[in-house]
Amino acid sequence: MTAYDAQTALDAIHHHQVQTLDEYVRHANSRTYLIISALGLFAMCSSFDLPNPWNTAAVLAGNGLGLGGLFVYQRRAPVRRKTVGSEALFYAAMGVLLVVLFWTVAIGAYFLGLPARHTIAAAVTALTAVAASYAMRPYFETIVRRNGHA
DSSP states (O other): OOOHHHHHHHHHHHHHHHHHHHHHHHHTTOOHHHHHHHHHHHHHHOOOOOOHHHHHHHHHHHHHHHHHHHHHHHTTTTSSSOOOHHHHHHHHHHHHHHHHHHHHHHHHHHHHHOSSSSHHHHHHHHHHHHHHHHHHHHHHHHHHHHHHHH
């Protein structure tokens, strides 16, 4: 093997690694799964305002959307890789921020005397999750690329 052949092979490996990370980021930010998870989040969070049999149905529907969407998301992933610590930390931080936002809006709606305060907070949280996913995509891509060594 010549030096040129070795460099060509390394360049091909690097190119495929970049393609793999691009596909991983593209699939992670898929609009379909984002909408499904936002609807599940809305159903779960707005269930607090519903009376007893309906809140259970809303929780089940929200869990069904969330878990079903996650199952389909994992099964259809064109690239599978383990989530590393910084990615898990990113996801956890976003989750904590959304929970804090939900309860902040719900408590604010309570003090303002608004009806269906949890539904309002759920709508704000779901819309914020959608907007944040678009705003945070470059940061997520940077984290994935840094951990993917591409």
